[in-house]
Amino acid sequence: MTHASPSPDDGALLPLDAVRERPAPVPAKPAKGVPEPAAVLPVARVAVDTPLPHLDRPFDYIVPAAADADAVPGVRVRVRFAGKLVDGFLLERLEASEHEGKLARLEKVVSPEPVLTPEIVALARAVADRYAGTLADVLRLAVPPRHAKVEAEAVPPPPDAEPPDGPEPAREAGPGPWADYPDGESFLAALAGGLSPRSVWTALPGTGEGGPQWATAVAVAVRETLRGGRGALVVLPDGKDVTLADAALSAALEPGAHVALTADLGPAERYRRWLRVLRGQARAVVGTRGAAFAPVRDLGLAVVWDDGDDLHAERLAPYPHTREILALRAHQSRAGLLIGGYARTAEATRLVATGWAGTIAATRETVRTRAPRVRPAGEDSELARDEAARAARLPSLAWRALRTGLTAGPVLVQVPRRGYLPALACQNCRAPARCGHCSGPLALRGGHAAPYCRWCGRIAGQWRCAACGGVRVRAQVVGARRTAEELGRAFPSVQVRTSGKDGVLATVGAARALVVATPGAEPVAEGGYAAAVLLDGWALLGRPDLRVAEETLRRWMNAAALLRPRAELVVLADSSVLAVQALLRWDPVTHAERELADRTELGFPPAVRMATLTGSPAAVREMLGEVVLPEGAQVLGPVPVDSPRGDQVRERAMLRVPRGAGPALAAALKGAVGVRSARKAPEVVRVCIDPLDVI
Template sequence: MTPESRRIARVLLDSPLPQLDRLFDYALPAEFGEVPLGVRVRVPLRTAGRVIDGYIVDIDTEDDADRPLSEVDSVVSTVPVLPERLHRHARRVADRAAGSASDVLRLVIPKRQVRVEKAWTGESPAPVVEEAAAERSQEILDVYEGLVAVLDDGGRAAVEAVPQLRDGGEAWAQLLAASATRMLAAGRSSILIVPDHRDLDRLLTALESLVPGESVVRYDSRQTNPDRYRGFLRTLEESPCIVVGNRSAVYAPVEAGLVAVWDDGDPLLGEQLAPYVNARDAALLRQELEQSALLFAGHTRTTDVERLVAHGWLQDVRAARRVLPKVVLSTPQEMEQPAAQRMPSSAFLAARTAAAEGPVLVQVSRPGFSPSLVCAECRAPARCPHCGGPLGARHRGAVPVCGWCGRSARAWACPACSSTKLRLASSGSERTADELGRAFPGIRVIVADSAHPVERVDAKPALVVATRGAEPLAAGGYRAVVLLDGPRMLQAPDLRIGEACLRWWSNAAALAAPGAPIHLVGVSGAVGMALATWNQAGYARSELESRAPLHMPPTARVALVEGSAAAVSRALVALGELALPADAVLGPVPVDSEDVPPRVRALVRFDYGAGSRVATVLRAAVVAEAVAGRRGRARNAKNTLSVRLDILDPEL
């Protein structure tokens, strides 16, 4: 470096403002010495007149020492919390979703914990996989035809998990644990992503018998801040590890040899914060950048994954010898029975016979006693007089309570017929347990839902009434499974409700003991046949074929553009220069809100090939509106324009 030159640091600011989503040049004072890339710094923001956080992405020298540059205020820490691979991944994800890289990094980089950082050595010993664990992992992987080659060659696969219990745990958890163990034995890290804490606990249990505990790094919101930061620092080390966590774990800065996602259709894998990227999409982008092995495992197949299988981008991997659950559909005579008879005779007899031997699972759609009430005279839905929410009953004879605001409706009167009498319109988990307790005298009844979490039940006779997703594990598996409320579940106004129901039912069926009957009550048609034949991939293919002519996701990508009428109009005009199809834009239509000025919403449908151009134009529109707002054109408007890509269930 010549006397006339100086060091400059290119800094990514930690700011939610879209106009600041770029690298800024700052002079790096000589007194800071050698500064590693990726460290936290504090830098002045001239337009705001304050100092904010940021990360050094690059350091360079320049000869133009006369160019006016602000100096880096301070180096917060010498720990490189933003390695180049993490920045590259965050930038790629943000660009695809028309978002900010800092929003992505905020999901993965925890707040600094000084004591934890000072105690961190940065050199964990290389984990050792015992020979017995390696052999056990090989046995599990050999069940799936071609899976070992996918892992060793850095391939991509959609894996149909074996729907059964094995050695006291679920086969899917052992599949992911065995895959990560093989990678660890080869000296490579793995990232295992699951939807919720129940899946996380089951996966950690499966890993306990295969790998040393210090090689497993948890990555979930239940951790304390020090534990979360301690785990993050471990992922910065060169020593391989296995990262196990929820959706944000997909960004863990390890040099991953494997990224595996379990049950990618679960909505919990969709990020609820901007830029709203699903863990599945983030995993696809990571594999594209790093060429690691990629697995999407599940008992069912989402249309998103099936589209990639159909294009040959994912390999279809299944068990070499499939042993399928025994699913029984309702007969035509049972389908004609009154709706009041929730459990037909065949399912009732199967449950009674199985309950004498062990636990029986009864899946219902909703928790509580009676989640919804109707007028006893005209059958109109009972609504809260304060907020319009649905009224429900917590137990028989209880005062109706609103499901939205929680207020009691003691003096309720039907606005349609003025009747003051209410009728129970649905049965939740508690009411179902109450009814089955009377129908099965002498058999204990266990309720498992959000208010009564149950992780495991023993092998003694019992009726386990559980809501979807809250089913506990049973020792030896359930002796019978009864899936109730299927028609009610399928009536939800959701484009993907068929996929969702098939996923709920398949996951429950996988908890059954070998040969145990699984009764799907009141459901026929394509969804029922897909479960009965265990052909979830075929159902996903048929869904893709039906959505293609309508350009509905995932056959096309969909962007939601919302804001003031003028802002949305300007964004749509900018999109018009991309020569999208004439029917690409739906709307805009007014949004039911009290915002001033009124907000409108539009949907934009486009092919995957146009994705980068659409995202670039929409991101530029967001930045332009944000800058204009600061200059006064829309000073009174709040969030004048927002953009969200890859809407799963588009609805104007």
């Protein structure tokens, strides 16, 4: 077990003459017109919902005697702040306040339901400090909006009450898929015994009767945690994975022991399930990134699956990542943590390298029997047989894999780009086709549609190339729908199904079919796919991104893991690429260790901590001049960056510090943002700590 490191703001780290004594609490002084305060603990400390960073601290209010019974820690309240009625959460009741002036009253207790637990308050504060954000921003992510009708509903009996028809039959015990891992059974024994193991799990590929084996393994780990008397939390990238894990948990746990939390439930149903967790009626939660703050009682295990998926990164300030939230929560709650996936990120590898977490992986002999047979289309034997394979989008090797696989069951085709033809170019000079109004990229929605602009949406029916005057366009990038159309013509007797942005399939049957899917939207086939083809490897490997190799391997392995053991997998990429080599050997660990070593040598995350400042050139430079950076910090830039519509001038600066100086960097940036907020700076600078898109 690790121990909490002292805070950089801890007074014990400062010279004695620099430590100021906090003023002693003084009796509460109600302002004029405030009704009689409560007799006991008359002061309420409130976290006010304000977007202003310089006001990121709790404020004290007088609790009227009439609200004494309902004003308990954790309830929603309304208070008057800067002349307006605003929402807030009551954090604690005090006998006296440190504020020397008069206190305003607590205007209203919105609901007597204590929705904010002390554990979530501490977690939200830690997340805000780590990402240079405010407590109010994190609490908006942590606590769903209130629904009064849902709160007023009758509370069902606790889960341990015996149902009317008698007790449920005991669920099947045993290690399940964990028996395939040398350390699997000891991991389960630790959970059942109330211990808190922290592990990075490299999952085996394959599917079982109840779905993917990773979902069954997670359900078994949750079952053992609940058997040990503690709660469990599982966070997944998207709704498709939640559906699969929810089914596995329903088969492994007693009815009502868990709930699934996703955004598509709707506000009322989501709040109803969230309240079941808060009230202790459900001891386990599975959901997407918002579920990382679910108020699970006595948390014993937190699980994050496929932590490299960018859906785990929050899009709202302060932009936290699920993996970091759960790591903080596991540390604060003394709970176990399981970071799982077919591939491995450099961040998870660093946790192993520092000794903070152990590893769970199968032996090489087991991996060989379970992994597919991977064949790159650019191997020498294929090029000797088919010279056109070097330039063909679907070489003969891929066609043979499709035909052979379709004789035995469904076949998966992964296409990196969604849509029909998402990028067009001039037929004559190959220059990218641009919109004449906003210079955005042109695309096609269908075979008989006119080109349209992906930025402004205008139809470019009279398009003419600005370089050569040509009026005809050609495909620069082929999307999933166009690929499905072409395969449908090539295999007219085979059903072609698509899974992507327009509709994600969770599962498909065992009948022969061609399944065309974008990365992350691949459905699970009953019994596994008979073969697969990974198209357009250049589109994934050619992106200007620090994580391009790691992300490409992750997407390939997630698709390949859905195949039957030793099924044929064709990847259209150069066999000399390191990511292709890792896929051939089914060895994500070595690839991740090499990736971490390279980033450490070059000074890239996660070996260091980075922050980006994005905004107008004047605002970014102004903030750089004000922030007091920790020792050893490097300022890179600022440099121009593309804006979403191309109509704004924006710049980005990157700040790099040694990993140990990360808390100091976050505190310095938060202080600078607070100063700008206090003086009402007209332009906002977006601060992001450890962003995914560093390059």
